Amino acid sequence: MKRFIAFWILVFMVGSVVGVQPVRKPFLFVKIDGTLYKSGDNIVVNPNQVLKITSSLEGGRKDYVKFPETYADILPQGQILQRDDSHLLYRLNGEDYEWRLKNLSVQYLTDSNIKVEYADENSADATLTVISNEFPQSYVRVILKATWELVQGENSSLEENVAEAIIYLNVSGANEVWFNSRNIVAKGIPNDSIRAKANLIQQSFDEVEANLAKLNFSVVPASIRTLQSNVNALHDAIHQAEQTNPGYKTTILIIGLPSDQPYKDIERIAKVKAAWDELGRLLQTTTEKLETLNSKSKSDNEKALEQQIKLYYNWRKQISQDAPDIFNRYLPEINQDEIQLPGNLYYIGEEKYKGDFDKNMIDFKTFITKRNDQYPEEIAKINNLYTRLQAVKLFDGMLRSYFASATWYQWQNNRQR
Numbered sequence: 001m002k003r004f005i006a007f008w009i010l011v012f013m014v015g016s017v018v019g020v021q022p023v024r025k026p027f028l029f030v031k032i033d034g035t036l037y038k039s040g041d042n043i044v045v046n047p048n049q050v051l052k053i054t055s056s057l058e059g060g061r062k063d064y065v066k067f068p069e070t071y072a073d074i075l076p077q078g079q080i081l082q083r084d085d086s087h088l089l090y091r092l093n094g095e096d097y098e099w100r101l102k103n104l105s106v107q108y109l110t111d112s113n114i115k116v117e118y119a120d121e122n123s124a125d126a127t128l129t130v131i132s133n134e135f136p137q138s139y140v141r142v143i144l145k146a147t148w149e150l151v152q153g154e155n156s157s158l159e160e161n162v163a164e165a166i167i168y169l170n171v172s173g174a175n176e177v178w179f180n181s182r183n184i185v186a187k188g189i190p191n192d193s194i195r196a197k198a199n200l201i202q203q204s205f206d207e208v209e210a211n212l213a214k215l216n217f218s219v220v221p222a223s224i225r226t227l228q229s230n231v232n233a234l235h236d237a238i239h240q241a242e243q244t245n246p247g248y249k250t251t252i253l254i255i256g257l258p259s260d261q262p263y264k265d266i267e268r269i270a271k272v273k274a275a276w277d278e279l280g281r282l283l284q285t286t287t288e289k290l291e292t293l294n295s296k297s298k299s300d301n302e303k304a305l306e307q308q309i310k311l312y313y314n315w316r317k318q319i320s321q322d323a324p325d326i327f328n329r330y331l332p333e334i335n336q337d338e339i340q341l342p343g344n345l346y347y348i349g350e351e352k353y354k355g356d357f358d359k360n361m362i363d364f365k366t367f368i369t370k371r372n373d374q375y376p377e378e379i380a381k382i383n384n385l386y387t388r389l390q391a392v393k394l395f396d397g398m399l400r401s402y403f404a405s406a407t408w409y410q411w412q413n414n415r416q417r
Contacts, residue, residue, distance in 0.1 A: 313349025
């Protein structure tokens with residue numbers, strides 16, 4: 001099992017599978033010290049405590065493979081020949097189809113307060129060690145990706161399922177956290193009125209972020225004013241609690257800005273834009289190279305074709321960290337499956353397969369022709385997105401100025417400007 005060092009997710013969610021029931025969206029089972037947790041749960045931990053964590057991916061294609069009677073339309077017309085949790089072989093209309101789990105990778109992400117040690121290279125098991133108690137809240141973010149392969153005769157295709165969960169870790173003691181959400185943490189003495197106001201702030205955070213992500217800039221000023229109003233209401237609620245009970249004490253931590261992710265995405269989109277500029281040049285040179293292949297010997301043709309396929313394969317590989325997430329968030333109309341090399345060409349790029357030269361030549365020419373047709377619309381959408389998202393910088397400056405000027409709560413800056 002390969003662990004990814006970079007923080008990225010390549011997401012090709014499973015589409016609808018025609019069967020008795022649609023497959024469930026991929027999800028995680030996360031166990032910590034033998035207890036099952038769901039995303040968003042909180043765990044109280046102690047300094048120097050060591051926790052054992054493991055995770056498994058359910059739903060998605062695994063539903064189809066594991067429970068074909070429920071999620072697949074194989075029976076009664078077809079015949080199931082072999083099956084287990086990671087493999088399904090069946091015959092339908094005289095043809096054999098085989099789904100198999102090709103790769104499974106897990107990633108446990110956290111901050112400097114928690115140390116992660118994986119059991120080994122091919123395991124979802126790990127240990128979490130609490131190495132600091134000077135924090136109101138830490139977390140472990142679990143990202144698990146399964147790559148499935150469908151084989152039908154000489155044809156094959158890949159499908160990726162990704163799910164993630166986040167578990168929050170709070171150190172026990174006098175500073176125990178009694179309220180926490182993605183952007184708000186309160187510790188001290190619980191209070192229902194303050195809890196309600198903190199919930200409203202989180203809702204406002206989410207609303208501003210959603211409007212920025214949707215490029216719905218006309219309503220952003222109003223949603224920022226609502227956020228500021230809710231922050232002021234929280235201040236008033238704390239003041240009221242202190243007046244009612246002179247011994248009352250609670251502290252508030254506001255984490256980051258609603259504009260953090262869209263702001264970071266500007267740089268990521270710039271990388272995608274540069275990659276698509278490179279793609280334009282690559283498609284042009286590849287098209288020209290393919291036209292000259294027939295003038296050489298077959299041996300030279302094969303090497304030249306493999307070289308061109310490898311060039312596209314390497315280009316596609318380099319965009320894996322940014323493009324999928326950007327397209328999912330901002331440009332879902334761009335079909336990411338059509339950017340990927342077809343199965344036989346993909347394996348040539350990985351240097352795991354050569355196959356028939358004539359078929360590879362036809363397939364690659366067809367693929368490059370289609371990519372040439374798709375490219376102008378793709379680059380136009382990317383350029384337009386990059387231009388429009390610059391407006392985020394204005395709203396980010398407004399939000400940063402507001403939260404950085406606070407005196408009655410702590411604000412945690414989640415990024416460098």
